[in-house]
Amino acid sequence: MTTSRNLRELAVQGLTLAGATAAGSNVYSPRTWATWDGKYPMLLVQTPDEHGESWGREGAPAFTVVTTLRVTARAQAAALADDAAAAAVEEQLETMREQIKAALINYPPIMSLLQQYPSFRSSIHVPRDGQSPIGEMALDIEMEHVQGPDEFFQPPVSPLEGVDVTYQMPDGTTEPGLTIDLPQT
Template sequence: MNASDIRKMVVSALTETTDAGSRVFSPRDWPTSTVIYPALLVQTPFDHKKSQGRNTPAFTTVTTVRITGRVQEYDGETDDDGAMKAEEALENLREQVERAVINSYELTRNIQKYAEVRSTINVDSEGEAHMGQLLFEIDIEHYQGPEDFYPVQSVPLEGMDIAINMPDGTTKPGISLNLQE
């Protein structure tokens, strides 16, 4: 299992389980348009491997999954409550993301633990609407062993020619082996 596998499992866990519905994107360009909000963007920007010892490729790996949630809210007709609505939408999204990822059976059965969870919320009112962004990071610890690094890709051996260099004027012994069926 590697960072890409973890990212795919997180995307699967988030799809249709939050207010973003099917608008869970990974990988994709990060600029988004308001027609897809709320939306979740998933990436794995950090992957840290710590060796478990000598002579074997075995690692305790921590993959950081970054989930960016984006919402947009307008002020009401009588109230300037767009920022409040955006903040509440982000708080709800944060809780939904946390539950969806941590309660994912597929993830839980393939990893060692959820090492750490961090989240921040930011609301910006510079435009016509209030733009809100959730930055949710979860460190997922998992094992990577020899099975994750093997088999090494090689060219199959099809045959072999063996010849022995002999002095001039003597017979050159040799053999040709065809390993095809």
């Protein structure tokens, strides 16, 4: 089943590939944010939004789902004269935006689970005050996939433990018999 969690985990994997982004291995998702070592640049990956639209009233429940993958990049620059540090941070964030899109859009492990990328949008915010500005870029990439009826509640079933078969053998057949062993799972 394709879930938002699967897509997030694959995105982290794609972003941590060697040379994918300037953040290197500083890529974190909700369960690993607390392990951040305080070094910039860094990426935070999450899937805050998911929307599913039913295929209709006929048949079993199935949905076209759009998951929003959010990658938040943060960068910092040392203090420079004439607001040059803020400009340097903004340049880093613009570069990382393109690196993130290049690393994720058409990344084979993700693409194999999707129907399409309906859209993406980004915004950059860099404060123009302070000695060593920390800027942030948020990139939302929408990923469309399907969740079918077999991916939701399934009634419990009893495993097949044996089969009784009776076969009528013609008169005069010696030692009739048949044995079928079912492997245990």
